[in-house]
Amino acid sequence: MDRRSFLRGAAGSSLLLPFAARLGRAEAQPPKRLVFLFVPNGKHMQTWTPAQEGRDVELAGTLAPLQGLRERVLVLSGLAIDGGRAHGDGPGDHARAGGSFLTCTHPKKTAGSDLQVGVSVDQVAAEQLGGQTRLPSLELGIERGRQAGSCDSGYACAYSSNISWRGPATPNAKETDPAAAFTRVFGDSVNPERAKQRLAARRSVLDLARAEAKELRRALGGGDRAKLDEYLESIRELEFKLSRPPVQVDAKPPQGKLDRPERLRAMLELTALALASDQTRVVTLMLANAGSNARYGFLDVPEGHHNLSHHKGDAHKHAQIRKIDRYHVGELAWFLQRLGELEQPDGSSLLEHTAVIYGSGLGDGNRHNHDHLPILLAGGPVAGRHGHLRFERETPLANLYVSALRWAGCRAHRFGDSTGALALG
Amino acid sequence: MARALIPFLQEHCARCHSGEDPEGGVAFPRLAEAADVDAHRELWLSVLERARQGDMPPEEEPQPSAEARAAFVAGLRQALRVRAGDPGRVTIRRLNRAEYNASVQDLLGVGSSPADVFPRDESGHGFDTVGDALSLSPLLLEKYLTAAETLVEEALFDPKPFLQRVPGDQLEGGGEARRRLRVFASTGRAGFRPRLRVAGRYRVLVEAWADQAGPDPARIDVIVDGRRVASLDTAGEGRKDAREYSTEVMLTKGAHQVLVGFPNDYYRPNDPDPGQRDRNLIVVSLSLAGPVEPPRFSPLMQRVRELANQHRDDPVAATRLALAPIMTRAFRRPLREGELERYAALADAAREEGAGFYDALKRALTGVLISPHFLFRPELDPDPTSDEVRALDDFELAARLSYFLWCSLPDDGALRRAAEETLGDDVAGEARRLLDDPRADRFVAAFAGQWLGLRRLEDVDPDPQTYPSFDEELRVAMRAESELVLTALLRENRSVLELLEGRFTYVNGRLAEHYGIPGVEGERFRRVALPPERRGVLTHASVLTITSNPSRTSPVQRGKWILEQLLDDPPPPPPPGAGDLPEGEASGVSRLEAHQAPDCRACHSKLDPLGIALEGFDGVGALRTRDGRDAIQATGTLPDGTRLEGAGGLSAALVGDPERFVRAFAKQLMIFALGRGPQPADEQALDALVVRTAPDYRFRDLIVELVQLPAFTHRRGPGGQ
Secondary structure, eight states: OOTTTOOOOTTGGGGGHHHHHHHHHHOSSOOOEEEEEEOSSOOOHHHHSOSSOBTTOOOOGGGGGGGGGGGGEEEEEEEEOGGGSOTTBOSOHHHHHHHHHTTOSOOOOOSSSSOOOOOOHHHHHHHHHGGGSSSSOEEEESSOOOOSSOSBTTBOTHHHHOOOEEETTEEOOOBOOHHHHHHHHHOOOOOHHHHHHHHHHHHHHHHHHHHHHHHHHHHOOHHHHHHHHHHHHHHHHHHHHHHSOOOOOSOOOOOSOOOHHHHHHHHHHHHHHHHHTTSOSEEEEESSOTTOOOBOGGGTOOSBHHHHHOOTTOHHHHHHHHHHHHHHHHHHHHHHHHHHHSBOTTSOBGGGGEEEEEEOSOSOTTTTOSSSOOEEEEEGGGTTOOEEEEEEEEEEHHHHHHHHHHHTTOOOSOOTTOOSOOOOO | OOGGGHHHHHHHTTTTSSSSSOGGGBOOOOHHHHTOGGGGHHHHHHHHHHHHHTOSSOTTSOOOOHHHHHHHHHHHHHHTTOOTTOOOOOOOEEOOHHHHHHHHHHHHOOOOOGGGGSOOOOOBTTBTTOGGGOOOOHHHHHHHHHHHHHHHHHHSOOOSOEEEEEEGGGOEESSEEETTEEEESSSEEEEEOOEESSOEEEEEEEEEEEEOOSSSOOEEEEEETTEEEEEEEOOSOSGGGOEEEEEEEEEOSEEOOEEEEEOOOEEOTTOSSGGGSEEEEEEEEEEEEEOSSOOOOOHHHHHHHHHHHHTTTOHHHHHHHHHHHHHHHHHTSOOOTTHHHHHHHHHHHHHHTTOOHHHHHHHHHHHHHHSHHHHEEOOOOSSTTOOOEEEOOHHHHHHHHHHHHTSSOOOHHHHHHHHTTOGGGGHHHHHHHHHHSTTHHHHHHHHHHHHTOGGGGGTOOOOTTTOTTOOHHHHHHHHHHHHHHHHHHHHTTOBTTHHHHOOEEEEOHHHHHHHTOTTOOSSOOEEEEOOTTOOSGGGSHHHHHHTSOSSSOOHHHHHHHIIIIITSOOOOOOOTTOOOOOOSSSOHHHHGGGGGSHHHHHHHHHHHHHHHTTTTBOTTSOBOSEETTEEOOOEEEOTTSOEEEHHHHHHHHHHTSHHHHHHHHHHHHHHHHHTSOOOTTHHHHHHHHHHHHTTTOBHHHHHHHHTTSHHHHEEEOOOOO
16 A cells, blocks of 8 residues: 555445444434535636536546546536626636635635635534534645735735635635644544543643633724634634544554645545544535646646636647646546445445535636636435536526535525525436 | 715726726725725725825826825825824734744744644735734644643653663563563564653663574664664673663654564574574663753743742642743733733642643643733733724833744843833834844744745745756755845845845855856855846845746746835736736747737836846746747836846846835835734835935844834724724
């Protein structure tokens, strides 16, 4: 086994048996999970969109890696995020594409003084589903945030490097190191006696921290209080997590320095394991930050992704973009396959109980359009209605989120700019 | 919005900036909404800025008279309640990653940088000191907690030396346990897993004897963490010659594996000499002891230890005596009533649960390190609902100064002067003192890391086919060069204009090779004259690399960088769908001809010439004469006809308007120092900085003037929002 690429233990898909047995007693029906995968810079839409509509489409072109999973995949064409558009704010489509992707609201244009966007759909779900698991939600990414300058036309970088927003001004920072993410989900291996002592110490320390923060908050005004609220909320979430011991999995965090494809694989595997062992039910993963200009050297693409996305119809650039698109879809296929292998206590596969939403906040990177987005739904909700659906133009992507939330058992009257739930055929 | 401003807006702005498809995507709100300036404050502030600088209306449109423009600017200022000398509102600041690392290092004397694994801080207005943008997530809090736990172990380890001796029969692994011994009749290894609380040099002791046979003596291998650290020949024969064999090894804190091995078995049962038939190793015990040299403590931790040891018989008092100086330093102010008790109670509780003195103290210190009083820098107002302006107290000033210039907590000297209430009397003197300290290097790293964008070097990924010479050594050297130049300007109090026209730099062997400077070898950086084709930071490989694409230069990005970072004149972003330059046959400069289109020309006539002047340097900052098939033409022409011939011409043009650069530079310094975005009231302050440091504009002078501004020494209350 490659020591770096896989978190998977020697026992393969049976590694979760002890947990499965426990869950089997507690809950007859496996819980529902939601996964949101973001890719930047749009897609080459000509090779993304299936030619036909309906059940029996062939997944070709960019989507070819999914052909074997076609009964679990539904391609949704014609969806839009109106909040991503300028609305008088001028350029900055990449920042807005990132900021609006899961919030379906219009991010406020600011260099950082007053971030404002909606609460994201994963956090709406986490609020309702998260009380059951150690981590209400898990935020992962492949690229760290940018460290200097602005990211896009006067927008603070927060919009480009986060898709999960717990509050209108509070992004949920993402973990980009697979080994650290693994430790966060599954704990570090300390002996039970030491773990017990540590828990007691942590509780007392966090109790004091909370009391101190509450008192300090009272002495502060306005915006400063909001910062202490973030602190207090984080304490609450951490205390809840600590109150539940992590499940033991027969898997190890990846070792050593990982290259980009290894990192993505490790994150996808971690996502699968975290869901399978019910450490969380909501995961967001940014395959790259919004507007990313990463160079996919391992695909023989020497130019940056963002540069390429401004293809101006150039066939050579199209070909390079297709390589990146296809790579990302290939990884999605691998991930779905993996969810399909992991067994739930009732014998069904994890994929049947997971909704995976994959897509970009831009359609064509050259046009910077926020409609006709490349969006794909996979897993549980697709059962019996796979294929390709074309929606009336301007149908809000938020409608899909409402459908997904309801499928997962969340109360969702409306979300963002939704006008209802999406009719999924 | 004052009614008087509306006619101006209607006459000069509304035609383009309204309706469904406004120019540049920027539309003014309807007049009814416009009355509420605060609802669109950012928009109006940018309108103010554009009107003040004369960027709008664009030159091809009818221009307002100078008086009308001035009246509009004044009126808008008033509507936006821009008050001269207003220090502005600064949102409570959380320590950013650089500040966290420096603060724990200075507080605890540790060498580690735990914040390196924290999620990267969001920045506002280009800097991660802006409190508004510094949010806190559960992920980060969890990292704060684990960092605190690790730090206290590193800072407050039990000074008792470590000794673990394991009898032979209790070792785990090969060989055979016989009575109290471990007998290796054939090759094998056995050992134990010690857990160390402190890193250092440790001694491994093997007490053993051998049955000798064959040509070689029985050998003892010492294997630590899978690596053989020693191979020792035994001497003597049998139990009577039992003795200690030892070696030393450097070990980190944490878990390790120590093994003793017998690698050279020898067995000839038929040898006529019974003494030559069988070679065995018999281990009596295996021990690990250390650290061999006692570890060194920071002065603060040394004092904590002395206090604790003096009062060892009274752990309750000792805890408080030890904790008080740490907390005062960590919270950067005198402790408030009952505060010490609350943290000390953590230690009391731990001792009641059976923890030793130091372990209990660690728990209290963990509490200090995740306390909001440490992680945030509150500046408490007497009335949190008021928006009054007040002078900062001396402790608040000390913290602002030390976080500006050291990225860290104030030292004992500053806290003492604050307690004596003398620090505020000589802010300039205190700033000079901090600048004289080596810790001011942190200011250079943090400020240049963001202003010049040096931190982005960590993430750039030049295409190895296009730039085969780029490697990790060069990446590191590029950053070091720019930091060293800024450090020199600061330490020698040289003019900040040297950033534009500097004629010396620092190179090591790797960078000298990149620049084609002969005679410099090795890793050490030394000061050298810049080759004639290079002038100032603009021609540093660092800046040239971060403003390039992975496989080619971008004159547009370089031009934009100059306007934004050096001249505070950010160009408006390109219109939607403008896209990138066409790729392919044409070289960089001829591709730019596409910018002659009417939509592009207005901005690009300003942008492109600046970048073109730097075309003599490739995407990793190496000198070049050709781009693909074309010879480089590094001459740009500005809209006013000024010709910029290469980097030298660009440098001369930039220096030709010194005030413009100094003002822009001072503005960046101000954002970094204050931790808030610029506001219109800062304009007068910036004017003052330019005037007061003219005509030499020395770096240190600029900083010393800045910290005396009301914006730095005062604060406005947050008001009841």
